Amino acid sequence: MITVQQAEKLILENSCDYGNEIVLFDQALGRVLAEQIKADRDLPPFNRVTMDGIAVKYEAVANGIKNFKIKATQAAGDVPVEVDADDECIEIMTGAALPYSVDTVIRYEDIEIQNGTATLINNGISKGQNLHLKGSDKQQGEVILNPGQLITPQVISLGASVGETELRVKRIPRVVILSSGDELVEVSDVPSPYQIRRSNSYMLQAILSQHGITGAIRHIPDDEAIIKQQLGLCLQHYDVMLLSGGISMGKFDYIPQALKDLRVEQVFHKVQQRPGKPFWFGKHENGAVVFAFPGNPVASFMCTHRYFVPWLNASLGLQPRQPMYAILAHDFKFEPALEYYLQVKLHYNKEGQLMAMPLAGNGSGDFANLAETDAFLELPLDKTEFKKGEVYKTWPFNA
Ligand SMILES: Nc1nc2c(c(=O)[nH]1)N[C@H]1C(S)=C(S)[C@@H](COP(=O)(O)OP(=O)(O)OC[C@H]3O[C@@H](n4cnc5c(N)ncnc54)[C@H](O)[C@@H]3O)O[C@H]1N2
Numbered sequence: 001m002i003t004v005q006q007a008e009k010l011i012l013e014n015s016c017d018y019g020n021e022i023v024l025f026d027q028a029l030g031r032v033l034a035e036q037i038k039a040d041r042d043l044p045p046f047n048r049v050t051m052d053g054i055a056v057k058y059e060a061v062a063n064g065i066k067n068f069k070i071k072a073t074q075a076a077g078d079v080p081v082e083v084d085a086d087d088e089c090i091e092i093m094t095g096a097a098l099p100y101s102v103d104t105v106i107r108y109e110d111i112e113i114q115n116g117t118a119t120l121i122n123n124g125i126s127k128g129q130n131l132h133l134k135g136s137d138k139q140q141g142e143v144i145l146n147p148g149q150l151i152t153p154q155v156i157s158l159g160a161s162v163g164e165t166e167l168r169v170k171r172i173p174r175v176v177i178l179s180s181g182d183e184l185v186e187v188s189d190v191p192s193p194y195q196i197r198r199s200n201s202y203m204l205q206a207i208l209s210q211h212g213i214t215g216a217i218r219h220i221p222d223d224e225a226i227i228k229q230q231l232g233l234c235l236q237h238y239d240v241m242l243l244s245g246g247i248s249m250g251k252f253d254y255i256p257q258a259l260k261d262l263r264v265e266q267v268f269h270k271v272q273q274r275p276g277k278p279f280w281f282g283k284h285e286n287g288a289v290v291f292a293f294p295g296n297p298v299a300s301f302m303c304t305h306r307y308f309v310p311w312l313n314a315s316l317g318l319q320p321r322q323p324m325y326a327i328l329a330h331d332f333k334f335e336p337a338l339e340y341y342l343q344v345k346l347h348y349n350k351e352g353q354l355m356a357m358p359l360a361g362n363g364s365g366d367f368a369n370l371a372e373t374d375a376f377l378e379l380p381l382d383k384t385e386f387k388k389g390e391v392y393k394t395w396p397f398n399a
């Protein structure tokens with residue numbers, strides 16, 4: 001049985017690059033950028049006026065001029081209109097390009113306009129006020145986005161502003177979710193008193209869609225031949241297989257042997273953790289990667305977040321996020337020599353500290369408890385007593 005850290009290392013060593021593809025910039029949300037984007041112009045591209053009012057020479061105001069003849073009105077997007085005399089001004093709108101002959105913008109709230117003349121009614125005018133200067137955000141040619149950047153609405157805005165109508169992004173792996181177990185029936189079925197609905201598949205599919213992946217769902221019965229046939233088929237048509245169930249010590253846990261027969265190399269089986277101890281991970285010679293999660297719903301859920309999501313992020317070249325830590329809000333005891341992923345509810349206290357309230361629930365079959373919690377708190381296997389106030393790594397799963 002290997003440790004969590006060894007499992008994590010082995011999984012990340014088996015991350016894969018699925019190449020790149022071009023998508024329209026407004027279809028790229030949630031994808032990972034695979035190219036460097038540079039500013040095609042300065043940002044802002046001109047001295048941008050930030051308030052509606054009049055544009056004047058500051059020197060004229062400093063010399064005591066208070067009345068300015070309005071020469072013209074300039075809207076955002078208009079060619080700038082220059083003033084000739086010191087007592088002239090331009091009515092100018094937010095977003096307009098400041099003319100060269102003026103250097104200060106005074107808001108409408110600070111002037112009165114009568115018969116084509118603007119009169120200052122407030123003092124405290126400072127030189128260059130109400131301007132967003134050309135190139136003060138980014139310079140032309142400057143790198144503004146790097147490969148590995150998650151494409152968020154803000155990134156789309158930045159890419160759009162520099163005219164990137166198409167973006168090169170990482171290709172997403174094809175993923176299939178497979179459940180196994182004759183006790184499992186479809187969600188729409190009425191289970192017998194001894195059957196349950198196969199909820200794991202939809203949970204896994206939902207986690208995939210949170211990461212921009214549409215996962216196919218298949219169910220395989222506890223029949224060795226069918227399992228081999230189905231797994232063999234998926235190995236040919238998918239890059240990643242997420243299995244849940246059938247990998248522990250049971251007589252009907254056929255998955256590990258089936259994968260072996262199909263020449264999926266076992267990278268490891270069983271991890272010193274709870275939940276998820278029977279976790280199996282392997283890779284086929286054709287490159288297909290297999291995560292075989294234990295059937296207990298909390299085990300499948302935890303292993304997907306703890307191992308599959310970091311594997312996916314590494315495969316997509318996503319810049320790794322900083323680990324998160326939280327403070328244990330109550331004492332907690334866990335005897336077995338296993339790394340324990342304690343379900344917790346997170347909240348920030350008024351000191352701005354992230355507090356983790358233990359909600360252990362009834363073990364890894366208790367998926368109802370998951371609905372109440374926000375994260376797993378990673379309690380190391382070399383301790384059994386965990387004291388209130390101690391800090392531990394946390395694995396949040398609520399976006
Ligand atoms: N003698 C031992 N027995 C077990 C051990 C062990 O070390 N020694 N490990 C236990 C642990 S820990 C776990 S976790 C489970 C994992 O077993 P499997 O991966 O073989 O999972 P199954 O037996 O198929 O199912 C476990 C449990 O989860 C339910 N399940 C399965 N698939 C789904 C699904 N798609 N949706 C909802 N629920 C699902 C299934 O009905 C079982 O109740 O093994 C322990 N046993």
Ligand code: MOO
Nearest residue numbers: 275276277299364
């Ligand atoms: O490994 Mo399990 O503890 O039942 O999920």
Ligand SMILES: [Mg+2]
Nearest residue numbers: 246248250253
């Ligand atoms: Mg089993």
